Amino acid sequence: MPPQNSAHAPPFRVAMAGVVGRLIRCWCRRAVAGSLKVPALQLHVSKTAMGASQKDFENAMNQVKLLKEDPGNEVKLKLYALYKQATEGPCNTPKPGVFDLINKAKWEAWNALGSLPKETARQNYVDLVSGLSSSSDSSSQAKPEADRKQAEYETVVMTSEDGITKIMLNRPAKKNALTEQMYQEIMLALEAASKDDSTITVLTGNGDYYSSGNDLTNFTNIPPEGVEAKAKNSAILLRNFVGSFIDFPKPLVAVVNGPAVGISVTVLGLFDLVYATDRATFHTPFSHLGQTPEGCSSYTFPKIMGPAKAAEMLIFGKKLTAGEAYAQGLVTEVFPDSTFQKEVWTRLKAYSKLPQNALRISKQIIRSQEKEKLHAVNAKESSILQERWLSSECMNAIMNFFSQKAKL
Numbered sequence: 001m002p003p004q005n006s007a008h009a010p011p012f013r014v015a016m017a018g019v020v021g022r023l024i025r026c027w028c029r030r031a032v033a034g035s036l037k038v039p040a041l042q043l044h045v046s047k048t049a050m051g052a053s054q055k056d057f058e059n060a061m062n063q064v065k066l067l068k069e070d071p072g073n074e075v076k077l078k079l080y081a082l083y084k085q086a087t088e089g090p091c092n093t094p095k096p097g098v099f100d101l102i103n104k105a106k107w108e109a110w111n112a113l114g115s116l117p118k119e120t121a122r123q124n125y126v127d128l129v130s131g132l133s134s135s136s137d138s139s140s141q142a143k144p145e146a147d148r149k150q151a152e153y154e155t156v157v158m159t160s161e162d163g164i165t166k167i168m169l170n171r172p173a174k175k176n177a178l179t180e181q182m183y184q185e186i187m188l189a190l191e192a193a194s195k196d197d198s199t200i201t202v203l204t205g206n207g208d209y210y211s212s213g214n215d216l217t218n219f220t221n222i223p224p225e226g227v228e229a230k231a232k233n234s235a236i237l238l239r240n241f242v243g244s245f246i247d248f249p250k251p252l253v254a255v256v257n258g259p260a261v262g263i264s265v266t267v268l269g270l271f272d273l274v275y276a277t278d279r280a281t282f283h284t285p286f287s288h289l290g291q292t293p294e295g296c297s298s299y300t301f302p303k304i305m306g307p308a309k310a311a312e313m314l315i316f317g318k319k320l321t322a323g324e325a326y327a328q329g330l331v332t333e334v335f336p337d338s339t340f341q342k343e344v345w346t347r348l349k350a351y352s353k354l355p356q357n358a359l360r361i362s363k364q365i366i367r368s369q370e371k372e373k374l375h376a377v378n379a380k381e382s383s384i385l386q387e388r389w390l391s392s393e394c395m396n397a398i399m400n401f402f403s404q405k406a407k408l
């Protein structure tokens with residue numbers, strides 16, 4: 001490799017990477033078409049691949065043949081390496097020369113497995129193929145699968161198109177206020193989106209509101225075990241709900257189509273992009289409701305907008321316009337309402353074509369810096385709220401909303 005300080009180093013590396021990429025793509029295309037016998041893609045089973053999962057291993061090799069989608073160069077190299085390791089053990093051949101690019105890439109993938117036991121390599125091969133098969137199945141049957149999933153949701157609409165999974169809050173008549181069922185369905189939808197083949201996941205609202213936050217009727221439905229049990233269960237629900245945003249592994253985008261209140265605002269600090277119509281407002285009236293911040297906002301908001309502005313929102317309940325929220329860093333970009341949907345979806349469709357793994361890994365590396373901290377904050381906020389919900393301040397505020405329809 002040329003020295004780091006060589007003026008030619010970056011172009012050289014770029015050029016070589018391009019050549020390697022083209023050659024591997026070519027090798028992979030031919031391998032999939034069956035014109036080039038690559039061991040990982042052959043049907044015959046090596047005699048050395050013995051043991052309990054021999055049958056699984058054979059099945060996995062057959063499944064590779066049947067994949068409906070090209071799994072990509074990286075995966076094919078991994079399959080090749082695992083196959084070699086499973087059948088021949090640690091890499092035992094001399095490293096191919098610098099210009100033998102394809103064989104060098106294959107050798108490096110195999111050699112990188114070091115002394116991984118054959119049995120483990122065989123199992124890893126089977127696991128890798130099984131993951132590929134299920135994602136290939138679900139993408140090849142995208143429509144029926146999406147329909148089947150949708151039947152399970154009553155309060156959200158989940159759709160997948162152009163590499164984007166959209167989760168739309170769907171109680172427009174109630175300003176998309178979040179019922180307990182809705183929290184559960186959003187968590188389920190996020191779980192499904194984290195595993196589907198989309199690149200980006202979007203949360204948005206149907207109708208004129210993004211969301212009016214927690215549905216206040218959640219607090220009126222007291223179980224026979226009493227209010228303490230209700231508060232405890234609500235705190236568990238809250239913690240799980242926010243946790244699913246903290247742990248979400250792919251780029252997550254909020255398309256804020258209108259006003260946002262309470263928890264629908266606070267979790268925005270856990271999104272990767274927040275696009276807002278200029279009609280949107282951002283309101284966290286916790287003190288007015290006798291409540292306290294959640295959604296990790298006690299940590300994310302001061303970090304995003306500085307302590308003074310965060311206090312104005314979270315302690316004093318100042319409602320922000322979209323422009324103010326943008327100026328304070330909570331919102332990525334504001335669009336005129338008349339062109340909002342068109343501009344946002346055009347942008348997202350372009351982003352969804354970027355390399356999927358690079359996006360996901362970049363998101364994860366950013367999140368990993370503070371994941372533990374966020375979970376700790378979430379736990380603390382939830383437990384404080386559990387107490388708050390039992391306070392007379394909170395109970396009075398909720399009664400006021402329903403008796404006098406006290407609006408925020």
Ligand SMILES: CCCC/C=C/CC(=O)SCCNC(=O)CCNC(=O)[C@H](O)C(C)(C)COP(=O)(O)OP(=O)(O)OC[C@H]1O[C@@H](n2cnc3c(N)ncnc32)[C@H](O)[C@@H]1OP(=O)(O)O
Binds near residue numbers: 175291
């Ligand atoms: C278990 C986890 C707990 C997590 C805790 C989170 C904390 C929070 O999220 S705090 C924020 C709670 N949200 C509110 O306090 C908002 C209350 N709603 C309002 O102030 C107003 O409805 C509005 C300003 C959002 C909209 O006012 P507008 O005049 O435009 O519309 P309305 O006629 O009031 O609303 C239509 C319809 O929807 C019902 N509704 C709206 N928001 C809620 C809500 N958050 N909870 C329950 N119901 C809500 C409203 O009552 C109307 O219903 P009817 O048509 O049946 O009268």
